[in-house]
Amino acid sequence: MLGDLVTRYLVLLFGYAFPAFECFRSVEKNKVDVEEIKFWCQYWIIIALVTVCERIGDVFLSWLPMYGEVKLAFFIYLWYPKTKGTGFIYETMLRPFVTRHETDIERKLQEMKAKGWDFAIYYWHNCTELGQTKFFDALQYFMSQSGKSTNSKTKKSNGYEPSAPPLPVPSPNEWPSMAMHKSKNRKRS
Incomplete structure (x- = not known):
């Protein structure tokens, strides 16, 4: 796990960051070297092709042992000053194929x-x-929720819920009389 993480960062560093910086330096030199610009353009063409193929074939390739390490070695081979593999791969493999099928x-x-x-x-x-x-x-949901909150505010202020049925009002015969209430108080004392 840790080796895979380290390999990924090294691929990012040596496969993308360092070559991008070198390409930037080549472009920004006061004296532009056409061969150097051509080399870095060829490098990025190969890297783009490898990235596209890798995305398509990742299911078949990523499980191979030391896949990340081989990829890292390939990237370094492409730009390393002693090997300059970019020119070889571009001229012998990529260019003939693309020109034939352009x-x-x-x-x-x-x-x-x-x-x-x-x-x-x-x-x-x-x-x-x-x-x-x-x-x-x-x-619409929030509007219906705000309508419910308005009803609950009405309930709190009036003391009743508008959607609940009204309580039955007792008839005058069912009301307790004061005399009855006084007689209960006398019995207690």
């Missing part, structure tokens, strides 16, 4: 872009419609 890749990406846009619009519409419905349901 039109198919572009067509597929355009189709996916259009489908993705339609998908985003569809879900945006459904989410806003659902959100609006839920908002008005919540508003």
